[in-house]
Amino acid sequence: MGSVLTLSFSGLPDNDRLVLSALFTLAETQLSSKWQLNGDGNSDAVLMANGDGASLLLMRPGNSATSVDPDLLQLRRPFQHLDFVKALNAAATALARQTVMGGSLAASLVQLRNDLAHSEAVWSLGLPGAKDRLWVCTKHNSYWLDGGDNLLTKLDQEMSHLEWRQEPREQLQRLQSEREAQPLFRLYWISGMLSGRGKLLPWLNAATPWNLKTWPSFFKLPHYPTFPRMAAAAMKKPMTLDDLIAFCGGNRAAAIEFVNAGVMAEFLVGATSAQVGSAAAAAQAKPAKEGLISRIRRKLGLL
Amino acid sequence: MSSEHKIIFAGPTGAGKTTAISQISEKPPVSTDVANSDLRYGKATTTVAIDFGELALDGGEKLRLYGVPGQHRFSFIWEIAARGALGVILIADNTLEDPMEELQFYLQGFDSFVQRGAAVVVVNRLETHPYPAEEDYVKMLMDRGTPLPVMACDPRKKDDVLTVLDVLLTVC
Numbered sequence: 001m002g003s004v005l006t007l008s009f010s011g012l013p014d015n016d017r018l019v020l021s022a023l024f025t026l027a028e029t030q031l032s033s034k035w036q037l038n039g040d041g042n043s044d045a046v047l048m049a050n051g052d053g054a055s056l057l058l059m060r061p062g063n064s065a066t067s068v069d070p071d072l073l074q075l076r077r078p079f080q081h082l083d084f085v086k087a088l089n090a091a092a093t094a095l096a097r098q099t100v101m102g103g104s105l106a107a108s109l110v111q112l113r114n115d116l117a118h119s120e121a122v123w124s125l126g127l128p129g130a131k132d133r134l135w136v137c138t139k140h141n142s143y144w145l146d147g148g149d150n151l152l153t154k155l156d157q158e159m160s161h162l163e164w165r166q167e168p169r170e171q172l173q174r175l176q177s178e179r180e181a182q183p184l185f186r187l188y189w190i191s192g193m194l195s196g197r198g199k200l201l202p203w204l205n206a207a208t209p210w211n212l213k214t215w216p217s218f219f220k221l222p223h224y225p226t227f228p229r230m231a232a233a234a235m236k237k238p239m240t241l242d243d244l245i246a247f248c249g250g251n252r253a254a255a256i257e258f259v260n261a262g263v264m265a266e267f268l269v270g271a272t273s274a275q276v277g278s279a280a281a282a283a284q285a286k287p288a289k290e291g292l293i294s295r296i297r298r299k300l301g302l303l
Numbered sequence: 304m305s306s307e308h309k310i311i312f313a314g315p316t317g318a319g320k321t322t323a324i325s326q327i328s329e330k331p332p333v334s335t336d337v338a339n340s341d342l343r344y345g346k347a348t349t350t351v352a353i354d355f356g357e358l359a360l361d362g363g364e365k366l367r368l369y370g371v372p373g374q375h376r377f378s379f380i381w382e383i384a385a386r387g388a389l390g391v392i393l394i395a396d397n398t399l400e401d402p403m404e405e406l407q408f409y410l411q412g413f414d415s416f417v418q419r420g421a422a423v424v425v426v427n428r429l430e431t432h433p434y435p436a437e438e439d440y441v442k443m444l445m446d447r448g449t450p451l452p453v454m455a456c457d458p459r460k461k462d463d464v465l466t467v468l469d470v471l472l473t474v475c
Contacts, residue, residue, distance in 0.1 A: 183438075214445070217437040219429055219455035228466055232452050232473035236420065289389075292308065293472050295360045300327065302469045 004034045005092055006043035012054060016079070020047060020054065023084045030085045033092035045091050053077045056087045058094055103160030105152065106195035106264055109188060110203075112164065113138060122167040122175065125155055134187075135167065135175055142181035149190060149222070156194040185265040189221050192264030193257045200241065201260050209238030210259060211271040221261075224254045231262070237279035238271035249303065306364045310471065311385050311416075313409050314394030316373035319427045319458030321354055323394070324368045326461040327468065328356020332370070353384050381412050390421040390475035392467060394458070395440065397432035403443055410449065417449050421475040425467055429455040 007024070009017055024037060047054045056073040072090040075083055112123060118139050126133035132147030134155060145151060155162065175181070192201065200206055212234040218227065226248035233239050233247050244255040262268030271279075297303045312320040324332045334354035358366040371377075371384045385391065391413045395402045406424065416422045424440055435443075440453045452470045456463040 215441045215450065215452050217441065217453075219426075219437045225462075225466065228452070228454065228470045229473050232470045235450070235452065236474055289475075292364075292389075293475075295362070295364065296308070296358075296366055296472060297469070299358050299360050299366070300465055300468060302465060302472070 004036050005045065005095060006038035007035050007045050007047065007088070008038045008043040009048075009054075010046050011049040012047065013049065016049070016054060016077070019079050020075075020084070023079060023081050026081055027085045027088065031092070032089045035088060035092075044095055045088075047075070050074075053079065056091055058091055104191075104195035104201075105156035105159050106188075106191040106201055106260070107203075108159055108162075108164065109136075109191050109264070112136065113188075120169075120172070122171045123164045124167050124171075125162055125164050127151075127154060127158060127162070135171070136184070136187070137172060137175075138184070140172070140181070141184045143184055143187045144175045144179040144181055146179075152187070152190055153194055156191065183220070185217075185267075186220055189216070189261045189265040189267075192261035193222065196256055196260040198253060198256065200256055201263070204259065204263060206241045209240050209243075209271040209276050210234050210262065210268040211238050211275060212262070212267060213269045214267050216262065216265065216267045221265075223261075224251075224257070226251055226254050227258050230255065230258045231267070234262075234268060237283065238276050307367060308360075308364065309367045309369055309384075309388040310468070311381075311388045311391045311413070312368065312370045312394065313381065313391060313413060314373060314425075314427075315396050315399060315405050318373060318394040318396040319456075320370035320373065320394055323392070323425075323456075323458035323464045323467075324354070324356040324370050326458065326464040327358065328368055329358050330356060332356040332368075334370070353380060375408065378408075378412055385413060385416070388416070390423070390471045391416040392423050392425055392471060394425045394427055394456075397426055397428045397435070402426075403435050403440065406440070406443075410447070417451065420449075420451065421471075422451050423467055423471045423474065424451050424453045425456040425458075426453065427456060427458060430457075 009020065012020065021037065024035070044059060046057045046059055048057055053074065053076040056075065069090065073087050075087060108125075116123070116138050120137070120139050122135050122137045124133045124135045132151050134151060135144045137143075195201060212231055215235065216223075216227075216231055230239070230244050230248055233244065239247065241255060241259055244258065245252050248254055259268065294303070312323055314320055321332060321334055332354050333356075353372070354370045356368040358368070360366055369384050369388075371381050393406065393409045393413065395406045399405055410417050413422060424444065426437060426440060429437070437453050437455060441450075444451050444453070452474060454467050454470060456467050458464060
C-alpha cells in the first residue's frame with residue numbers, strides 16, 4: 001500500500017458529487033490516513049451511488065465484506081461531515097489491516113475466525129468456474145472439502161481474487177450428511193504452512209518467544225520430520241524463531257512453516273515475559289544434560 | 304557421572320514395547336517371554352521380566368532401553384527399573400476397550416517422570432482404531448494437569464520409534 005489512499009466517485013448525481021467533494025476537502029485534517037481523490041476509477045475505495053446516498057466500497061483485491069462494519073460505510077443524505085470522516089477512517093483501518101495480512105488463505109481465515117466466531121453460518125470458497133469448494137463453519141469447528149488438500153494450495157495461490165460466499169442455512173445439514181467433517185485446526189494449520197511462502201506470516205513477529213499451548217495431533221497434520229522436535233522444545237520453554245531454527249539443525253524453512261502453522265492453529269501462543277523469565281531460571285537450575293542428549297542423538301542419527 | 308543411561312518403555316501387554324526396542328537396539332533385545340496366562344490379551348507369549356536393548360555411545364557410555372512388564376501384577380518392578388532413567392515412553396494400545404483408562408495406570412506408576420514432563424505418550428494402532436484420537440489423549444493429559452507429547456507410532460517402523468525418542472530427548 002502506498003502512503004496515500006485513493007478515493008473515486010461512481011454514479012453519483014452532480015449535486016452529491018459536489019457536496020461530497022467539499023466534505024472531503026473539509027475532512028482532510030481529521031482523517032487518520034492521507035487520502036486523495038482519484039479520477040480514473042482505479043482506487044482503493046469508491047463512493048458509489050445508492051438509493052438514499054452513497055456507499056463506500058473497498059476495492060483492494062481479497063477484501064471481505066466482513067472486514068468493517070457496513071453501516072459505517074453508508075452515507076445518507078443530507079451528508080454529514082462527521083459521517084464522512086468516520087467512513088474514511090474505518091475504510092483506512094480495514095485497508096491497512098488487509099495490507100498487513102496480505103491476500104492469502106491464512107489471512108482470510110484469520111479474518112473469518114475473528115469476525116464470525118461461533119457463527120452458525122457456513123461460508124464457502126472456490127475457484128471461479130470450478131465445482132470443488134471449501135466450506136467452513138466456525139461454530140461447529142469444522143470444515144468440509146472437495147478435491148482434497150490440493151484445492152487448499154490452489155485457493156491460497158488465487159486468494160487475492162477470491163471472495164468467501166455465505167451459504168444458505170440448509171447447507172450445513174447437507175454437508176453433515178454427505179461429507180466427512182474435518183477439524184478446523186487442521187485447515188488453520190495447513191493454511192499456515194501454505195500462506196507463508198517461505199516467510200513468517202506478515203502479522204507475526206520473528207522476535208516473539210512462542211510457547212506450545214496444545215500438543216499438535218501430528219497424525220492428522222501434514223508436517224516435516226523436525227516438527228515434533230520443535231513442538232517438544234516449545235512445550236519445554238518459550239522459543240523464538242531463531243531458537244527453533246538452531247534447534248532443528250538450521251532448517252529455516254521448516255522452522256518458519258512450523259511457527260506459521262502452529263500459530264494459525266493456535267497450538268503456539270506468544271509467551272509472557274514472566275514465562276520467559278521462569279524458563280530461563282529453570283534452565284539455570286537444571287543440571288546440564290545437553291552433552292549426553294547430543295551423544296544419544298548422534299548415535300541414533302537424529303542430529 | 305554415570306556411564307549407563309536408561310530410557311523406559313512401559314505399557315500394557317502387547318502394546319509393542321519389545322518391538323519398539325528391537326528397532327533401535329544394537330543387539331537383539333534380551334527378553335523373557337513365557338506363555339500368556341492373561342486372557343485379556345491375544346499374544347501367545349508375553350514379556351514378564353525386564354527386557355532390554357542397548358546402544359553404545361561415544362566414550363564408552365551406554366544407553367539401555369528397558370521394556371517393563373505390562374501386566375499390572377508386575378508393577379513393583381517399574382520403580383526399580385525406572386530409577387535414574389532419563390525418561391519414559393508410555394505406550395497406549397488403541398485396540399483395548401478403554402486405552403485411556405489403561406494409560407492412567409501407567410501415568411500414576413511413572414508419576415515422577417510425568418510430573419516433570421520427562422515422558423511421551425505413544426498411541427499404537429491408531430490407523431486401524433482411530434478412537435480415542437490423538438487429541439483425546441492430549442485433552443485428557445491437559446485436564447489432569449500433566450501435558451505431555453502424544454505421538455501416533457507403529458513400533459514396527461524404525462522411523463516412528465526414532466521420532467518418539469527424538470521428542471523424549473527434547474523434553475527429558
